[in-house]
Amino acid sequence: MTQQTIILPTPATPIAPPAPGRKFSPAKLLLTPSVAMLGLWMIxxxxxxxxxxxxxxxxxxxxQTGFVGxxxxxxxxxxxxxxxxxxxxLVLIVSVLLISVVGGTLMAVLFDQKFPGRGIARLFVIAPFFVMPTVGALIWKNMILHPVYGLWSHLFRLVGLEPIDWLADYPLWSIIVMVAWQWTPFAFLILLTSLQSLDQEQREAAQLDGAGPVRIFxxxxxPHLKRAIAVVVMIESIFLLSIFAEIFTATAGGPGTETTNLPYLVYSIGLQQFDIGIASAGGVIAVILANIVSIFLVRMLAKNLRGEYDQ
Structure with missing residues (x-):
């Protein structure tokens, strides 16, 4: 009887994966021009x-150009x-944030309810966000706040009151109202989107337990809107640091310097006084201030998200 030899298969030697930093990726090569252009655009x-x-x-x-340190x-x-x-x-940022977040939250709660004409009303509410800042400032300056031809002056005369020159007597608060009018719809959209993701079973369970509308809110x-509010605060703060068009169009930084913020001051020094050196120093300070605010807000948002994920 012939004895047969059984040859067992040799197990395949596992192939080590390539080192993460040594693998060539064509995608990285394709991204190089855009990343380089973005870097040059910023640097x-x-x-x-x-x-x-x-x-x-x-x-x-x-x-007379020379180094001055x-x-x-x-x-x-x-x-x-x-x-x-x-x-x-700072007053402009804080005031607009308070108005837009509070107003956007209340409108989001209102529009989360069903009522006739909700779609058309929502379209009118978000319309100011799509108006250019210069156009919006002209509308407020000439059609609403004007001491002679404005809407408020006409209403004051109807009730026997003396019209108010808002841009002269309350210039900074007039700018705050203009900017808040434009940014409240943005907060409303973000908060309404977040509110519509709220589980209705939680509300129904709270109602069954006897909770009223205020306690439910x-x-x-x-608590459900906390993360959305943090996003609104972060995005709006970054953009509000560079508010310029409303001030330039409505008050030109006046009366005096009553509505002059940092971007408008840099503009006035650089393009009205033609001093590029001091204006550039103001630009550097503005960049530093914007980065400080951005880092603080990003950390606040990250802490907020980390707290939700830990729960």
Missing amino acids: VPLVMTLYFSVIRYNLLSPD LDNYRYLLEDPAFWPSIGHT IHITL
């Missing part, structure tokens, strides 16, 4: 601004309009 203006901020450069006397920053900090402009910027609706 070149920043480097040029830093360069101009440490030299004396006035467009009326370009032959930090003198431009010192002159800017000593400018009587600088610290009021920082205060106006405080204990169920607001």
Whole structure:
């Protein structure tokens, strides 16, 4: 009887995966031009601004250009309009955030209910967000707040009251109303979208337990909107740091410097006084302020999200 030899198969040697950093990816190569253009788009203006901020450069006397170090920053900090402009910027941001978040939340709760004509009403509510800032400022300046031809002046006369020159007597609050009118619809859209994702069973269970509308709003609706409110605050804060068109169109920073914020101050120094050096120093300070606010808001949002995921 012939003995047969059985050859067992040799197990295949596992192939080690390639090192993560050594694998060539064509996608990265395709992304290189766009990333390089984006980097140049950001780095070149920043480097040029830093360069101009440490030299004396006035467009009326370009032959007197020279290195001055930090003198431009010192002159800017000593400018009587600088610290009021920082205060106006902060007041504008905080006030618009309060109005837009509170108003957007209340409107989101209202439009979450079903009522006749809800679609048309929602279209009218979000319409201001799509109006250009310059056009919106002109509408408020000439058709609503004008002391002679404005809507408010006409209503005041109907009830026997003296019209108010809003842009002269209350200039900063007039700008706040204009900006809030445009940004409240944005907050409304974000908060309404978040509110519509709320589980209706939670509301029904709370109603069965005897909770009224106010308690449901405080204990169920607001906690659900917490992350959406954080997103609204972060996005609006970044954009409100650069508010310019409304101020330029409605008040031109006045009366005096009552409505001058940091972006408008940089504009007035650079393009009205033609001092590019000091204006560049203001631009650097504005960038630093924007980054501080952005880092704070991003950390606040990340902490908010981390807290929800831990729950």
